[in-house]
Amino acid sequence: MREIEDFTDDRLKAWCIHCGAPVADVPNNRDHVPTKSLLTKELRKRGADYDRGVGDEMDYLPQVTVCRTCNSGFSPDENYLLCVLHAVMAGSLYPDPKTHPEAASILRSNRNVVRALKQAQDGQSSLFDDHEPFALFPDADKVRRVIVKNARGHAYHDMGEPLRDEPDDVAFVPLIRLSAEQREAFEKAGTASHLVGWPEVGSRLTVHLLAEGPMVDGWITVEPGRYRYAIAWAEAVTVKTVIWEYLATETCWYR
Numbered sequence: 121m122r123e124i125e126d127f128t129d130d131r132l133k134a135w136c137i138h139c140g141a142p143v144a145d146v147p148n149n150r151d152h153v154p155t156k157s158l159l160t161k162e163l164r165k166r167g168a169d170y171d172r173g174v175g176d177e178m179d180y181l182p183q184v185t186v187c188r189t190c191n192s193g194f195s196p197d198e199n200y201l202l203c204v205l206h207a208v209m210a211g212s213l214y215p216d217p218k219t220h221p222e223a224a225s226i227l228r229s230n231r232n233v234v235r236a237l238k239q240a241q242d243g244q245s246s247l248f249d250d251h252e253p254f255a256l257f258p259d260a261d262k263v264r265r266v267i268v269k270n271a272r273g274h275a276y277h278d279m280g281e282p283l284r285d286e287p288d289d290v291a292f293v294p295l296i297r298l299s300a301e302q303r304e305a306f307e308k309a310g311t312a313s314h315l316v317g318w319p320e321v322g323s324r325l326t327v328h329l330l331a332e333g334p335m336v337d338g339w340i341t342v343e344p345g346r347y348r349y350a351i352a353w354a355e356a357v358t359v360k361t362v363i364w365e366y367l368a369t370e371t372c373w374y375r
Contacts, residue, residue: 121342123180128280136187137272137282147188152181153273154347155198158363163343182277194269197262203233204258211254264290271359271371274349278325283373292369306368309338309350309360325351
């Protein structure tokens with residue numbers, strides 16, 4: 121996706137969006153939203169080239185500045201979600217490297233996560249009901265933390281709005297489990313004609329809405345087939361994401 125310069129109020133950028141620490145007073149760095157590991161290696165490499173000033177303008181990957189402690193603190197949960205997704209998409213905790221090379225490599229390198237998933241017996245998660253007889257028992261709290269982290273980052277990156285409070289609602293479910301009506305409602309992410317008011321002048325989202333080109337039916341695609349997201353801001357700030365065209369998520373902060 122193309123980088124859009126942010127012109128929102130600099131006073132809103134003084135604190136870490138996760139813990140509220142003044143970023144000028146603590147070690148800080150850039151955090152990718154979405155979680156970088158959810159994207160392909162090819163796009164991550166092109167994004168790194170763009171950051172160094174040698175890549176294509178369409179290879180920008182969204183980033184926000186947060187405190188280093190928060191950034192590193194999310195890594196275990198992000199890694200956990202990556203392993204869960206690879207396992208369920210491959211249909212095994214020990215996928216064949218010939219048919220699922222990326223999944224095999226990731227899961228082989230994270231034996232602690234594999235052991236945890238094998239030992240968990242908390243009841244079948246709805247994330248994996250459609251993959252019987254293979255079933256996983258993932259830690260929903262770990263998955264939720266990554267979803268909220270990315271949603272908070274998207275709202276901050278695109279709207280310039282720091283949402284440090286806990287969200288009021290967080291939901292995630294495979295797209296395949298949505299009814300036709302639910303899927304239609306979910307995919308209607310919202311555009312300027314559907315929403316009351318506009319986001320803050322100077323925000324990236326305003327540019328998206330005016331340009332129209334970067335958005336399709338209200339969705340912003342970071343990588344086709346891997347990750348897309350949408351933001352609405354009328355009665356609530358609502359961030360929707362679709363991960364690997366499999367997992368649908370929705371995170372809401374009511375105003």
